Amino acid sequence: MFKNMISMNTLAPKIKEAKLSFYLLNKNILTRAALITVLLLILVAIFALYIAPFPEHIFLGNDPANSLNPPSWKNLCGTDELGRDIFSRILYGTSISLRAAVTAVFFAVTIGSFLGAVAGSVGGWLDELIMRVTDIFLSFPPLLLSISIVALMGPSLNNATLAIVVSWWPWYTRLMRGQAISVKEKQFVKAAEAIGTSRMKIIFKHIVPNCISPIIIQASMDMGAVILSLAGLSFLGLGAQPPTPEWGLMVSTSKNYFMNAPWYSLFPGIAIFITVLSFNLLGDGMREILDPKTRKN
Amino acid sequence: MSLIVLMGVVFITFVITRVVPSDPAAKWAGARATPQQVAAARIELGLDKPYPEQFANYVTNLVQGNLGYSLRTRNPVMNDLKVFIPATVELVLMATLLALVIGIPLGIYSAKHKNRIFDHVSRFFSIGAVSLPGFWIALALQLVFYSYLDFLPLGGRVSIETSLMGNIPNITGFLLFDSLITGNLVIFQDAFRHMILPMITIALYPIGLVARMTRSAMLEILGEDYITAERSYGLSERLILWVYALKNSLGPTSTVVTLSIGYTLMSTFLVESIFNWPGIGKYVSNSIIALDYPAIMGVTIFSALCYMALNLIADLIISLDPRVRL
Numbered sequence: 001m002f003k004n005m006i007s008m009n010t011l012a013p014k015i016k017e018a019k020l021s022f023y024l025l026n027k028n029i030l031t032r033a034a035l036i037t038v039l040l041l042i043l044v045a046i047f048a049l050y051i052a053p054f055p056e057h058i059f060l061g062n063d064p065a066n067s068l069n070p071p072s073w074k075n076l077c078g079t080d081e082l083g084r085d086i087f088s089r090i091l092y093g094t095s096i097s098l099r100a101a102v103t104a105v106f107f108a109v110t111i112g113s114f115l116g117a118v119a120g121s122v123g124g125w126l127d128e129l130i131m132r133v134t135d136i137f138l139s140f141p142p143l144l145l146s147i148s149i150v151a152l153m154g155p156s157l158n159n160a161t162l163a164i165v166v167s168w169w170p171w172y173t174r175l176m177r178g179q180a181i182s183v184k185e186k187q188f189v190k191a192a193e194a195i196g197t198s199r200m201k202i203i204f205k206h207i208v209p210n211c212i213s214p215i216i217i218q219a220s221m222d223m224g225a226v227i228l229s230l231a232g233l234s235f236l237g238l239g240a241q242p243p244t245p246e247w248g249l250m251v252s253t254s255k256n257y258f259m260n261a262p263w264y265s266l267f268p269g270i271a272i273f274i275t276v277l278s279f280n281l282l283g284d285g286m287r288e289i290l291d292p293k294t295r296k297n
Numbered sequence: 298m299s300l301i302v303l304m305g306v307v308f309i310t311f312v313i314t315r316v317v318p319s320d321p322a323a324k325w326a327g328a329r330a331t332p333q334q335v336a337a338a339r340i341e342l343g344l345d346k347p348y349p350e351q352f353a354n355y356v357t358n359l360v361q362g363n364l365g366y367s368l369r370t371r372n373p374v375m376n377d378l379k380v381f382i383p384a385t386v387e388l389v390l391m392a393t394l395l396a397l398v399i400g401i402p403l404g405i406y407s408a409k410h411k412n413r414i415f416d417h418v419s420r421f422f423s424i425g426a427v428s429l430p431g432f433w434i435a436l437a438l439q440l441v442f443y444s445y446l447d448f449l450p451l452g453g454r455v456s457i458e459t460s461l462m463g464n465i466p467n468i469t470g471f472l473l474f475d476s477l478i479t480g481n482l483v484i485f486q487d488a489f490r491h492m493i494l495p496m497i498t499i500a501l502y503p504i505g506l507v508a509r510m511t512r513s514a515m516l517e518i519l520g521e522d523y524i525t526a527e528r529s530y531g532l533s534e535r536l537i538l539w540v541y542a543l544k545n546s547l548g549p550t551s552t553v554v555t556l557s558i559g560y561t562l563m564s565t566f567l568v569e570s571i572f573n574w575p576g577i578g579k580y581v582s583n584s585i586i587a588l589d590y591p592a593i594m595g596v597t598i599f600s601a602l603c604y605m606a607l608n609l610i611a612d613l614i615i616s617l618d619p620r621v622r623l
Contacts, residue, residue, distance in 0.1 A: 030420070251432060
């Protein structure tokens with residue numbers, strides 16, 4: 001009973017805080033629009049197969065008689081060189097891009113945060129070692145490191161995703177380490193140490209939960225950049241392979257036809273732009289409301 | 298410390314070149330080579346030696362500026378880079394200049410009109426600029442300015458007519474600069490027209506970045522006491538904004554500029570081949586298609602060095618600020 005009361009007391013301010021954050025998030029019109037778009041994109045990604053007007057066109061569907069048709073009521077975004085409906089392919093492409101980006105960001109955040117939390121909390125030679133390795137990875141331009149890795153492993157969407165993880169984790173390590181160093185000096189961590197809590201428990205139960213907010217902000221801001229990088233790798237022929245309806249690959253294929261069939265390049269590009277813009281606006285909005293420095297403004 | 302990082306970079310590139318799935322010796326010997334010729338190529342490239350010895354040779358060669366031979370062009374990678382780097386550097390510098398000229402005033406006006414319509418439009422524009430896929434905007438610009446308006450060239454560094462004239466100056470490799478100092482205004486004009494579209498394409502990202510950074514730095518500074526004091530002395534708003542506030546916001550902005558040069562360099566990798574721009578971006582794109590690992594690694598090491606140098610410059614700029622000095 002007493003325990004329940006304590007948990008109720010600690011939970012109530014958290015719910016209030018979450019409600020306030022959601023209210024602030026919703027107040028800014030650009031952020032609200034971005035939030036709605038992201039939710040819509042997630043729905044499209046889940047139900048793409050059911051809402052696509054021509055699901056059979058998503059991968060194959062060779063129909064040369066209808067190749068490179070301009071946009072019409074039948075084909076809202078026109079057709080490509082094989083007569084496939086571009087709109088259906090773009091809809092399905094949402095799930096490919098979002099899934100790859102979420103996977104890449106998730107693993108980059110997990111690996112990076114774990115190493116950063118260990119480096120910041122433990123200190124000493126382990127900190128030195130982790131941070132020097134991080135510095136080495138940080139001195140590669142991310143896109144170029146990804147290019148080198150995919151060129152080494154062979155082009156595919158999975159390898160491109162892995163390459164993104166390899167080039168992005170150090171950013172989270174650096175961020176988490178900085179947070180962990182400041183949190184580990186707080187009194188509640190000292191108290192946990194004093195009562196003999198194990199080091200791993202302190203890291204995961206006390207330090208990580210108190211450092212996670214900037215990591216979430218960074219991750220939401222990075223989603224857009226990761227989607228752009230994945231599309232860029234596919235554009236170079238290093239990511240998704242035909243006939244996968246990945247947006248970057250679609251723009252890459254459309255290069256050969258864009259003077260005569262501009263819609264072929266236009267619509268997949270708009271899809272990338274809207275998705276990346278929504279994530280960037282949402283990330284920016286989240287930073288403004290979750291960061292104590294800018295929250296009051 | 299930088300030396301340790303540099304050695305780490307060299308080690309990673311060495312590992313990548315040695316664990317590639319295809320056999321560099323077979324590629325070097327050619328498609329119709331006999332097993333004996335491949336074995337000879339292996340000895341010629343030093344690939345028959347144990348890994349530690351190969352790594353020692355790799356480092357020695359790097360120190361001497363030898364990045365190996367391109368499997369595609371069959372030239373030393375260093376020579377190829379010397380040919381292609383100036384075109385990329387010229388493009389990156391011009392794009393950065395454009396980003397500063399547009400980004401800084403945009404950031405200042407946004408901060409001045411915070412939460413007003415100009416600020417919202419500018420915020421949307423800056424976030425929009427960093428959300429655009431460069432390779433797509435390149436195609437869109439070509440379509441509008443070349444295909445529809447017939448106003449700017451499709452690609453290349455100079456037009457065919459100019460290159461046929463055969464007197465293109467090559468002093469520094471920066472064509473705009475070279476044509477200016479030799480007084481060849483026809484070539485300068487032609488080269489500039491060719492640069493406009495790729496320059497805009499790769500400048501979009503840093504414009505957004507610089508505008509956002511300037512805005513937030515200015516907002517922080519405009520709330521400082523000394524600005525209130527200056528206002529109470531009756532100094533003009535323009536003087537406060539463009540001299541006193543801007544001076545103090547240049548620290549964070551210049552850090553972002555140095556770092557955004559790194560990003561700009563990367564965007565050239567996706568954009569140069571679309572504009573047929575003869576720089577390292579196009580070189581690396583062609584090398585990827587040909588699986589030319591020595592060339593890819595040469596560009597990787599060059600870019601990593603640039604990146605490290607830019608980070609160092611960014612740190613130096615921060616340390617110039619007397620408020621940061623310890």
